[in-house]
Amino acid sequence: MATAKIAPSMLSSDFANLASEAERMVRLGADWLHMDIMCRHFVPNLTIGAPVIQSLRKHTKAYLDCHLMVTNPSDYVEPFGKAGASGFTFHIEVARDNWQELIQSIRSKGMRPGVSLRPGTPVEDVFPLVEAENPVELVLVMTVEPGFGGQKFMPEMMDKVRTLRKKYPSLDIEVDGGLGPSTIDVAASAGANCIVAGSSIFGAADPGEVISVLRKSVVESQNKN
16 A cells, blocks of 8 residues: 655745745655646746755755656756655656656666656646556656645546556645645545645644644555555
């Protein structure tokens, strides 16, 4: 069974205190730290790159779950591997022709390969990557349009999650966008086990309680099934 993993989105943290924010999240029960890498081409926003990952790695042993919203993910593999990224999730929309080489390259740099899809991309597009001889180990279903935090959760994306969970019972299925206490049950019951949450954790009076609520929902859904 794919275990519950709660990944606070560091895009919502205080960037001026990234190391202490990372330490605080881990102390409050986070399993992973989700890092949003944006290049201003694939999405209109610009965030952090390999140098920030490298700096953060000096201060934490946490799993750094890197989601690359970039047009040329292959250019980022070596620098992110050197920087200490743990997971490297690329978008299928920009890797239709070279995903096999990309997965191989990610693994060779000691990172765990994952693939993400935008809301408008059919879930079938990632099946070959999960079923390949050298497969991705995670599928990230975006539940908002990638690019900015604080957007509203799109419940219609749960059909993709249900399809993936039925087809691949032990796959890590991650959801990202608008996740929090009010939307977690829908995502967890659909079969998501890796939960990315930004504003709902960092904006809460008690972030540790939110992490706990998210985890409990995933575990309870898994126990029902």
